Amino acid sequence: MKAVKRLLKGIALCSIVFAVSACGSEESQNGSDDSSDSADKITIFQDKVEISEQFEKLAAEYTAETGVEVEVWGTTGSDYFQQLQVRLNSNQGPTIFSIQQFTELERIHSYVYDMSNESYIQHIADGMALEYEGNVYGVPYGLEGFGLVYNKDLVSPEDMTDLDSFVATLERLDQEGVNPISLASNSFFIIGHLSNYPFSLQENNYEFVQQLNNGEVSMAETEEFLEFGRFMEAIREFAPNPLEVSYDQQIGDFATGSTAIIHQGNWAAPMFDDYDVDFEIGMMPFPIMSNDSLAVGVASSWAINNDKDDAEIQAANDFLEWMFTSETGHRYIVEEFEFIPALTNIEANDLDPLSQAVLDASNNGKVIPWSHIYYPADSVRGVLLPPTEEFFMDDDITGDQLIEKLDAAWQSR
């Protein structure tokens, strides 16, 4: 009986201590609130699974430095935008979130805060800001680029400068007994990224996508697309059936030297860490229409929820300002997230070879823009993928027919 009493006393005492300490911390938070007009808590929801752990560490450092609580929501992966949409719709949206596609911004722009007057946007590299009707709505995570990732022992960029030399090189590699080229089966790897080239080589790729949507132009009547069809024929002839190749297999076969060339981006670089790669890796342009530029764009952009009250928006601005200008923020962007910075105030050193290739191309102006960010929603999976899979399963379909099928699929969208 005595023991029980003591236990109860103990519990009561503990709860009193806890309550007092909780009051104390609340008071101190209220105290810091008075100094500025910003909220003491923000929430962040972002789409990149790869950086979610590191991002939480960054948030903790910010809290330690400023006392502002930062809650990072778990990332859900491929259904990120659906989740975001549901949360925004139910008034439970995050303070800061990320936007991947221009078409996504178009759809939810009424929820996105116009950053045009914020000071941190001056650091964004040329043309990399997420803009809508001339105003800035997002700051890029970092640059990403893709092209032909190749084994420097087997191929050199001079070998492949146009369609003929591309085919000749694949033939040579085939005779040497290595697998010349491979694509992976994911919708973005098999067609999504590749489909950028003919669009991005147009004078104004955004306009072209709009015209295609309205049926004013067709792929089959555009030279770049017909040549793209021929490239796809060559790839089909020399590559293992992409439908049977997973991303992991593609990377593994390349890293162990049995595949000479893969179509990938610098995001794949960390995957090579799992292998003892005993050759140098490079990235070269996809030589369609003698193209000599890598496709470089922004994977995701940071945006602020316009639906929140002013204090919370101010807190979000403070956080972004801190991330983009403080030393800690810079260190995280480059070292922890391993991004190629798209901000001019960040120095990038010690990049992996693929990221270095992307950065070099971008510094030398040897880049073409991304176009898939302008495609209508769900186009890669819903429109481009089915005809492409059909193309790779049936050798009788010619490249021209592939382009016609893509045209038809785009129009029946």
Added chain:
Amino acid sequence: MKKKNRVVYSIFTGPLVTIFSIVVLIPFIVGIYYSFFEWDGIRTNPMTFVGLDNYLRLISDQQFINSAILTIKFTFIAVISVNLLGLGFALLVTSKLKMVNPARTMFFMPNLIGGLILGYIWQFIFSDAFRLIGENTGFQAIFRNWLLDSSLALYAMVIVFSWQMAGYMMVIYIAGIQGIPGETLEAAKIDGASAWQRLKNITLPLLMPSFTICLFLTLSFGFKIYDVNLALTEGGPAGSTELFALHIYNEIFGRYNYGYGQAKAVVFFLMVAAVTLTQVYITKKREVEM
């Protein structure tokens, strides 16, 4: 006394009715309402009233029609295979075999695995195990990756679905079989009826109530299949297995045609309701009383 009963009833049914209305009835009615609008699902973006336009558009939507045909085809084959297997298993495990109890457990086990995981497991079976069998036995015409062949991928889904559902149906059939009085069967046996005659003339007719339930369940599960579809084929290859539920999800959450997708969902509901109710009506009529 009666009044008191009513109070007691409402205490017990109240919570259930509330939950049912919140998660089923109200969303269903709201869904019908949305199907008359053109809207992308963002609250702040305009909702335009288009009347029956969404429904009229459906008639000429080739993808919708394809998906409908695929779903009907899938359900038809799946209903037959699931019920044949389920009934077969049930007859097997109610016989006098020694292995009856472990066999029951094993037949039922796949049903305990969620559809998504099942889909991923079978993806490996089709892509790796099938290929290995083909290479080692020489039957490469049959044992190759079914998921990469647009004409076979649907049957691959039927296999996985049957594997998952047959055990469940087996349990219902077992209950039915055990409800058949032993005297009837024994009398028939003494009268000289063969095993087949006993099955055809006694067991099956008396199993009609089980058939009603099993057919209803497989029909509606088959029509509504989503998780296996998503995990196993994701609608591919070349869009050859995009069944109805996945198609509607893609319309709403992929292409952001909220209203149009809702219209599809309403038509889908009417279709499933019509088919299953007809089935229940027909099989109910054939049920016999002892």
